[in-house]
Amino acid sequence: MSLTRPQVEAIAHLARLEITEAQMPVYVDSLSRIIDFVEQLSAADTGGVEPMAHPLADQVQRLRADQVAETDQHEKYQQNAPAVAAGLYLVPKVIE
């Protein structure tokens, strides 16, 4: 196992994923296999190679003018929200 259970628990926490007790050993095993598998990259000679940031070398990030271009459609968008009130998204109490 390249990953330990505490490591996987820490990853799950960082990823904000609840993993059940029964599933935890399955993830420790499969994530270890994946990390072992991608480990073969370390043998590749990448001296002097620039990391690839974009699949098309000559493309640059396009910018637009900082102007309002969209109309307000919050009512339509909030129809998909689990809980809203007065146009606001509701979540459990954050500050006591």
Add this chain to the structure above:
Amino acid sequence: MSLHTLTVAELAAGLAARRFSSLDLALHFLGRIERLAPELNAFVTVTADRALADARAADERLGRGEGGPLTGVPVAHKDIFCTDGILTTCASKMLSNFVAPYDATVVERWRAAGMVLLGKTNMDEFAMGSSNETSFYGPVRNPWDRARVPGGSSGGSAAAVAACLAPAATGTDTGGSIRQPAALTNLTGLKPTYGRVSRYGMIAFASSLDQGGVLTRSAEDAALLLGAMAGFDRRDSTSVDAPVPDYVAELGQPLKGVRVGVIREFFDQGLEPGVGKLVRDAIEALRLQGATVREVSLPALPLSVPTYYVVAPAECSSNLSRFDGVRFGHRCDSPRDLLDLYKRSRGEGFGDEVKRRIMTGTYVLSAGYYDAYYLKAQKVRQLIAADFERAFAEVDVVIGPTAPTPAFELGAKTSDPITMYLNDIYTIGANLAGLPAISIPCGFVQEAGKDLPVGLQLIGPHFSESRLLAVSHQYQQLTDWHRRVPNGYE
């Protein structure tokens, strides 16, 4: 010939000649979907009312003489494309209640062209899978043998078109998700150049790799439909602002003189001999028509799968952070606090493979591991792209198999993620380098008394879709593999 085995080009010609109406087509395909889609589990949502309304509108438009070449042709969209007012699930419990508030650009463009929406097709959850077994709505079955997978992640689109439930469908391809299912179901599957087709409204998996495309019965159909979906879109920041060629007009380019490079690394161990033989036969057929064939070597290409399984999960872990149980999607019952809401909503809403990839991505991006995994993978990705670039200095297209084996049985590869990941060993390179690639039918192997389709893959330089489509079209003038329909679906 029945309506449902016709190509999009043939349907368009029939509509233009008034041999049938768009409503005739919609009713015919909806009838087949009702009868045959359940045994394949090809659709998540069938949009019958919408299809009939679209068809009536198309007929009126054609009647006024205002139709375009695709007006009235029925199609299906992979359920990863947002469709205004229609359930858009990405085959995930997370989005099982999500009604998209707008159309994806691809959906909008096909709609504007007058195409008729039959429904939304099943897929691997969030497009993560190579067998369509990770869907929240259950696996899709392959019409060539329902005990086998159709490939993934665009498995519902592939099964629907292969079984003649739709003349064509959209797909998305992050590591082979259009080409591999096309190969496993005897279809033509085109993944365009990165940036050629807008990603706006296409639910993101790995943004530097994702590209929308089509699954069709012929290269000619792929040319027609790509023309109607490609082009600049200001709403996608990586959309490329370059003119869209007339892909149909360029299908006639002859094979004579086309320089074809056979990828040595694609014929190594792991390739099933029967598949290899059919692919070599197809390459020989191209040579006999005047293409020049030579071998090319892309030495970094065997590292494409491990590279992909760092880059794609990293991007996925970032993209899927938006599903937080607050603004849309699944929310757990009675959360104790905000952290509990996030963790349980995501833990319940995502399936196992999606969680596995989010965690892989979280790990390779985490402090202390970023350089060893993510940065290293982005460097190897550069080596892979450079290999292709060197090859394209000498040849016009590179060629090989699409997948190492024909369709495999359901459940055969679900126990070990690595075994599943290796299905995409020949397709991932094109995504990493942003190149256009196509899979076309090149014959059948027999297994357990079943004919199973095999795909030939062509990969070209950036924006060489015309060339890929023309070579494929010329091959399809010589062969009729692409016109074969599975037993029971004729």
